[in-house]
Amino acid sequence: MDMTWDEASDTLREWRGMSVRDSEQVVELGERLVRDYSSKLQDELWLVCEQVFIASLDTGRFDLANLCLDKLKEKFPKSSRVMKLDAMGMEAEGRFDDALNVYDELEKLDQTDAAIRKRKIAVFKSQGYTSLAIKHLTIYLQSFMADQEAWMELADLYVKEMDYKKAAFCVEELILSNAFNHLYHQRYAEIMYTIGGQENLETARRYFAQAVKLSSNTNIRALYGLMLTSGSSTQSRGDTKARNSKQYANWAGKMVLSKYKNVWSEGGTVDETKFLPKITPESDLPQLTASVSQMLGQISLSDASS
Amino acid sequence: MSLKSIEISCQAFTKLQLHLAKYPHCSVNGLMLACQKKLASEKIVHIVDIIPMFHQCLQLSPMLEIALMHVDSHCDMNNLCIAGYYEAQENLKASTDPTPFSIRVADKIFANCAEAKLVMIDNTQVPTKQSLVLYEKNPDGKWKKCKTDVKLEENCDEILQPLMDRRIYRDLVDFDNHLDDISQHWLNQPINKLIVMS
Numbered sequence: 001m002d003m004t005w006d007e008a009s010d011t012l013r014e015w016r017g018m019s020v021r022d023s024e025q026v027v028e029l030g031e032r033l034v035r036d037y038s039s040k041l042q043d044e045l046w047l048v049c050e051q052v053f054i055a056s057l058d059t060g061r062f063d064l065a066n067l068c069l070d071k072l073k074e075k076f077p078k079s080s081r082v083m084k085l086d087a088m089g090m091e092a093e094g095r096f097d098d099a100l101n102v103y104d105e106l107e108k109l110d111q112t113d114a115a116i117r118k119r120k121i122a123v124f125k126s127q128g129y130t131s132l133a134i135k136h137l138t139i140y141l142q143s144f145m146a147d148q149e150a151w152m153e154l155a156d157l158y159v160k161e162m163d164y165k166k167a168a169f170c171v172e173e174l175i176l177s178n179a180f181n182h183l184y185h186q187r188y189a190e191i192m193y194t195i196g197g198q199e200n201l202e203t204a205r206r207y208f209a210q211a212v213k214l215s216s217n218t219n220i221r222a223l224y225g226l227m228l229t230s231g232s233s234t235q236s237r238g239d240t241k242a243r244n245s246k247q248y249a250n251w252a253g254k255m256v257l258s259k260y261k262n263v264w265s266e267g268g269t270v271d272e273t274k275f276l277p278k279i280t281p282e283s284d285l286p287q288l289t290a291s292v293s294q295m296l297g298q299i300s301l302s303d304a305s306s
Numbered sequence: 307m308s309l310k311s312i313e314i315s316c317q318a319f320t321k322l323q324l325h326l327a328k329y330p331h332c333s334v335n336g337l338m339l340a341c342q343k344k345l346a347s348e349k350i351v352h353i354v355d356i357i358p359m360f361h362q363c364l365q366l367s368p369m370l371e372i373a374l375m376h377v378d379s380h381c382d383m384n385n386l387c388i389a390g391y392y393e394a395q396e397n398l399k400a401s402t403d404p405t406p407f408s409i410r411v412a413d414k415i416f417a418n419c420a421e422a423k424l425v426m427i428d429n430t431q432v433p434t435k436q437s438l439v440l441y442e443k444n445p446d447g448k449w450k451k452c453k454t455d456v457k458l459e460e461n462c463d464e465i466l467q468p469l470m471d472r473r474i475y476r477d478l479v480d481f482d483n484h485l486d487d488i489s490q491h492w493l494n495q496p497i498n499k500l501i502v503m504s
Binding site for chain 2: 021024058126127128156159160162187189190191193194204220221224225228229259260263287288290291294295
């Protein structure tokens with residue numbers, strides 16, 4: 001770890017802004033800051049303490065967690081934000097009833113505190129009580145209906161329970177407030193595809209197409225989805241709509257193929273001199289493109305039979 | 307009920323544990339590939355590799371179908387077959403009973419491979435061999451725990467531990483990672499090489 005203390009502090013600030021959950025790295029960078037550079041951080045120390053505290057809970061570093069919590073308790077003795085962190089510590093230790101008691105107390109102090117209500121839902125989720133988590137999250141959203149993170153969480157919970165129609169409803173709410181976010185359109189399309197049926201496949205196709213458009217053709221999942229849905233919706237129909245569908249499928253497939261090939265083009269970003277542990281070896285490329293071609297072939301075949 | 311033995315190679319076991327280590331806070335799933343020849347001739351299920359698949363929204367079908375098509379194609383070219391599916395749940399103390407979704411996927415795999423196994427992960431036993439709870443399909447259509455013993459290739463633990471210490475799991479690529487950045491491949495050849503060299 002070669003970063004200077006202020007580089008580390010900058011990185012942690014960036015991660016706070018983006019809500020990154022990379023707890024191992026946060027602990028690696030933050031421990032040094034909290035132990036050795038607390039005077040240099042000045043007021044930012046408290047935000048770093050909070051961030052490192054949560055990351056320590058994630059990685060089982062209870063020693064570091066206690067260190068951060070002690071510093072925070074000393075500085076902010078009566079803070080409900082610190083009490084919430086204390087309760088999160090109890091959650092991490094599996095003391096869910098104690099944590100819930102603290103949250104109940106905090107809720108009495110401030111009924112409008114959304115974070116506390118969400119922590120209670122998190123406790124239910126941690127214990128595996130998914131239905132209870134869903135019930136309370138639904139009640140929460142009746143009051144805090146602009147909370148997009150909560151709608152996404154509810155959608156995820158419903159998908160986990162395989163209650164796809166309700167998951168679709170949640171993503172619809174997200175699309176209403178963020179019509180230009182291609183990820184929501186793609187997620188909606190995936191859910192509709194999973195529900196199945198001719199009408200839903202057609203809906204899925206339209207939303208995958210929208211996701212492709214909004215992402216300027218970069219959303220690979222949407223491109224694949226467009227290939228899948230366009231291909232399957234052409235069964236035994238010789239009319240214009242079916243021909244168009246097949247064209248969309250072919251176009252999407254060709255986009256995917258060209259992207260795979262571009263990974264290795266002269267203008268590409270692969271630098272052979274650097275050790276890049278994850279990069280696709282060139283030898284694996286033909287198989288990837290072959291299977292995409294195979295998928296395209298299957299789409300053409302199904303149409304040819306009609 | 308099958309009494310044929312089940313072997314899991316070091317590469318498969320190690321990559322599976324690395325996948326679990328990379329996403330300890332998510333449910334994950336993946337496919338298990340077996341050697342086609344051994345299955346056909348000696349009736350031994352020898353899992354030689356695993357393909358880590360997803361760590362978000364496991365229960366949606368489109369990307370799962372795409373992944374299956376890709377892996378099928380890979381298997382055809384390499385004399386392998388999809389012989390298993392593993393799924394690990396988010397919660398530490400989650401039940402190791404097969405989830406409804408895992409049964410759906412396993413049924414689909416069973417349609418192409420009669421020796422297909424469904425593996426649920428016991429999170430409390432990770433990263434030991436006991437973390438793998440195997441199920442097989444009974445004649446009555448239900449998935450029941452395997453009676454046969456599972457053999458791990460020798461030295462699996464000795465190979466896994468250094469990789470975990472070096473945090474190699476951060477470099478593992480699952481299908482979700484591939485869809486986010488297609489320059490990364492779900493075959494994980496660099497990690498395969500590391501395992502072989504260990």
